[in-house]
Each structure stands twice: as structure tokens, then as C-alpha cells.
Amino acid sequence: MSQTNKVNNFFKDSIDVKGRFIRKDAAFRNQISETHEIYKPETGRYHLYVGLFCPWACRTLIVRALKGLEDVIDVSIVDYFLGPNGCQFSEREGSTVDRVNGFEYLRSVYFATSPGYTGRYTVPVLFDKKTNTIVNNESSEIIRMFNTVFNKWAKNPEGNFYPEELRTKIDAVNEWVYPMINNGVYRAGFSTTQEAYEEAYHDVFNGLDRVEDILSKQKYLVGDTFTEADIRLFTTLIRFDAVYFVHFKCNKKLLRDYPNVSKYTREIYHMPGVKDTVNFHHIKHHYFESHTQINPYGITPLGPNLDYLN
Numbered sequence: 001m002s003q004t005n006k007v008n009n010f011f012k013d014s015i016d017v018k019g020r021f022i023r024k025d026a027a028f029r030n031q032i033s034e035t036h037e038i039y040k041p042e043t044g045r046y047h048l049y050v051g052l053f054c055p056w057a058c059r060t061l062i063v064r065a066l067k068g069l070e071d072v073i074d075v076s077i078v079d080y081f082l083g084p085n086g087c088q089f090s091e092r093e094g095s096t097v098d099r100v101n102g103f104e105y106l107r108s109v110y111f112a113t114s115p116g117y118t119g120r121y122t123v124p125v126l127f128d129k130k131t132n133t134i135v136n137n138e139s140s141e142i143i144r145m146f147n148t149v150f151n152k153w154a155k156n157p158e159g160n161f162y163p164e165e166l167r168t169k170i171d172a173v174n175e176w177v178y179p180m181i182n183n184g185v186y187r188a189g190f191s192t193t194q195e196a197y198e199e200a201y202h203d204v205f206n207g208l209d210r211v212e213d214i215l216s217k218q219k220y221l222v223g224d225t226f227t228e229a230d231i232r233l234f235t236t237l238i239r240f241d242a243v244y245f246v247h248f249k250c251n252k253k254l255l256r257d258y259p260n261v262s263k264y265t266r267e268i269y270h271m272p273g274v275k276d277t278v279n280f281h282h283i284k285h286h287y288f289e290s291h292t293q294i295n296p297y298g299i300t301p302l303g304p305n306l307d308y309l310n
């Protein structure tokens, strides 16, 4: 029986009749390009709103760091606590105020662009300071833009995480990693029926088994080259033992029980710039304090031991 009517669940609009979590598509999908009527590549014009807790937002921070785009795209960081009004700005450690608009809540950025907006107010948001509008709020598209359109100003323009010759392979990996692992952990954690939870739980561990097998034969998901497929997987893996294992009940194995996956996670964690995008305080306190439908008293566990990252 569905539990959605018994608990304070501000994600209830995303639960289907079988108690499954169904993620809604992002609403703003413009692409910055020389040929776009409004959104042309420019340095200093675009702003990135992120949360350090968020695996999707951290994809964009990683690509920004690896491409050396820090001077091209500035950033505002929301607080880790997600309440019923959505993401909020604060000056608690690791967060910032809204550096562009001075808003209190991220939703004001959405309303400024689209007064009738009724979707969720998610991070990441790529914002255009020139027209005061949201360009795009879908991380998978933002990282593709960061990969190419600002190369003129990037400190590392050669970094290419979606090379032409590997696109078919990268797309094929993303095709199963997203539903089984990236979104799989959320499907397990947000499900409101036993069946929906078990379906997602098996997907997550079948997915991780598959990754373990691939990494026992090659260095990265598509071979010897580090690509966006690895970045997209990494932001889920780095949260796994700290949060998803306990909070989302993905507790068949810890990541550190997978020798190849944990070695791979450690290696990416130590790539220059990546560690700065990982804030375990924000990660842990966000999930355990914000999802009161799962953890009503908001107690954040003190563990676990994350020594495998050292």
C-alpha cells in the first residue's frame, strides 16, 4: 500500500500509482552557441547556481574545474538544507548568497524567468546575466556546453570529455548508468512501496556489478579515456557509502566492497580540482536533514569510515 498520504513528502508529485519515483524532465533547455539568437558564448556573461550536496550540480562544477572555466563562469552555492520552498541561499560554511540577484530562494530565479513556472526549483541552473533568464537547468546538457562553447577562454581547452570518436560508446554507457545507478539510488530511496524499492535496489546493484566488471578490464567506462560518462557516474559513487547505502537503503554492499569501483572513485576524487567539488558536510546534512519523509528527525549519522578515498 502506498505510504505517500501518511508522511510529509514534498516529492509526492513525482511518485506514480505504484509508489515509484519518476523524475520530471528539466524545463529550460537552451543551448549556448554562436548560432543561437540570444545565448552566445561570452566570458563573464553566464552564472551557475549549484548545491554542493547535489550529484547533478556537481557534474557541472567538475567540468568547470577540469576545463579551467572558473574565470569564465561564476558560481552561487545554495545552502544544503532543502525545505518545502526549495533551495535557499545562506552564508553557512560552503554556501553563498545569490551573487547575481540577491534572492533568498532559488525559486525566485525561476519566477524571474518564467512567472507561471510550476515545476521544481532544481540546481544546477545556468543563468544569463545579460537577459536575466535561465538558459538551461539540465546538468547533462550544461556539461556538454562547458566542454566546448567556452574553449576560447578556458584554461584547459584541450580537455575534451565528449570526443567525437567516443560519442556512441559514451551515449551507450549513459543510457544504462543513469536509470540504474544515478537515478536508481533515488528510485530506491524515494519509493513508497516495497515492490518499487526492490526493483530499484536490484537495478542499483546490477548496475554496480556491471561497472565493477568493466573496470576489472579497463581503466574507464569507455576504455582508456576519461570522459563525461565517468564524471556522471563519479558524483553518484562519491555519495554512495556516506548517504545512499543507509539513507536510500541501497545496502547490499558498500562501495568499498567493490575493489575496482572504489579504486576508480578514489582516482577521480584525487584528480586536480575534483576534491574541491566534494563537500561531505553538505552532502550528508542535505539528505539526512531534508528528506523528512525518510528520516523524520533529521539525525545525520556520524559515520561511515571513508578511508578508502585516502
Ligand SMILES: N[C@@H](CCC(=O)N[C@@H](CS)C(=O)NCC(=O)O)C(=O)O
Pocket (backbone or CB within 6 Å): 025, 026, 051, 053, 054, 055, 056, 057, 082, 086, 087, 120, 121, 122, 123, 124, 137, 138, 139, 140
Ligand atoms: N535533471 C536535473 C535534476 C536536478 C535535481 O534534481 N536537483 C536536485 C538536487 S540533487 C534539486 O535541486 N532538488 C530541489 C527540489 O527538487 O526542490 C539535472 O540533472 O540537472
